[in-house]
Amino acid sequence: MNGQQHIAVAIDGPAASGKSTVAKKLAKLLGLNMVNTGAMYRAVVWGALQKNVSPNDPAAVVAMLSDFDFECKINQGSSEVWVDGQLLESELRSDAVNANVSAIAAIVEVRELLVAKQRGLLQYGSVIMEGRDIGSVVFPDTPYKLYIDASEEVRAARRAADGEVDAVGKRDAQDSKRKVSPLIVADGATVIDSSEMTLEEVIEAAVAALTAQGLDQSFLDRN
Numbered sequence: 001m002n003g004q005q006h007i008a009v010a011i012d013g014p015a016a017s018g019k020s021t022v023a024k025k026l027a028k029l030l031g032l033n034m035v036n037t038g039a040m041y042r043a044v045v046w047g048a049l050q051k052n053v054s055p056n057d058p059a060a061v062v063a064m065l066s067d068f069d070f071e072c073k074i075n076q077g078s079s080e081v082w083v084d085g086q087l088l089e090s091e092l093r094s095d096a097v098n099a100n101v102s103a104i105a106a107i108v109e110v111r112e113l114l115v116a117k118q119r120g121l122l123q124y125g126s127v128i129m130e131g132r133d134i135g136s137v138v139f140p141d142t143p144y145k146l147y148i149d150a151s152e153e154v155r156a157a158r159r160a161a162d163g164e165v166d167a168v169g170k171r172d173a174q175d176s177k178r179k180v181s182p183l184i185v186a187d188g189a190t191v192i193d194s195s196e197m198t199l200e201e202v203i204e205a206a207v208a209a210l211t212a213q214g215l216d217q218s219f220l221d222r223n
């Protein structure tokens with residue numbers, strides 16, 4: 001499938017639908033490395049803002065990439081992003097990053113750089129990777145694909161409950177309408193609408209979907 005024996009589980013969906021929370025739980029349950037690709041796009045925004053490069057100026061962003069000190073590593077089963085030697089965590093969830101990340105994610109050169117890094121992470125082990133284009137672009141051939149959805153109202157409420165200022169509807173519109181790698185339900189993905197479901201119910205539905213997609217019982221037997 002990937003030219004290697006490691007498997008990739010793809011999780012896509014709109015902002016605040018529950019992708020990272022579900023991916024983290026499934027990663028533990030199935031013994032996979034968890035990769036948050038949104039953090040990578042956020043790290044490019046953070047780097048641009050630090051360097052006074054406008055995320056809305058594609059030429060300036062592309063020029064910045066030529067010597068951008070960016071690393072994505074797996075540490076204890078989860079992805080980490082480093083820019084200029086600094087591990088980025090809460091910095092990635094700032095209101096300024098939220099407001100500018102869709103603009104950066106629409107730049108084709110940014111996507112090419114990050115997609116190559118995402119595919120490269122498979123060499124360290126099987127992954128569960130969440131984002132917007134994982135099942136459609138990053139690992140289109142994987143049979144294991146989920147699309148986690150929720151109504152816009154529910155998603156806005158979840159984000160607000162986390163204390164973030166984030167125009168999820170606006171970001172979704174930008175992410176779904178862009179020309180390059182728009183957010184779509186990938187071929188073969190199982191859609192789970194989590195609006196009315198508890199996290200436990202979503203996990204149960206996800207495991208059932210992955211089993212139906214042929215996930216090896218050995219992954220399910222691990223825990």
Ligand SMILES: Nc1ncnc2c1ncn2[C@@H]1O[C@H](COP(=O)(O)OP(=O)(O)O)[C@@H](O)[C@H]1O
Nearest residue numbers: 015016017018019020021158162194197198199
């Ligand atoms: N099924 C669910 N029911 C209630 N809250 C949820 C559910 N799934 C996720 N959440 C909460 O919603 C918020 C956004 O989830 P998150 O996993 O960060 O979404 P995403 O990665 O899609 O942006 C988090 O606070 C998370 O705990």
Ligand SMILES: Nc1ccn([C@H]2C[C@H](O)[C@@H](COP(=O)(O)OP(=O)(O)O)O2)c(=O)n1
Nearest residue numbers: 015016037038039041101105131132133171
């Ligand atoms: N694979 C990906 C992941 C994220 N993006 C872009 C589009 C999203 O609005 C931003 C931020 O993604 P992130 O998953 O962190 O966003 P949420 O936590 O779901 O709100 O990055 C993308 O274009 N492709």
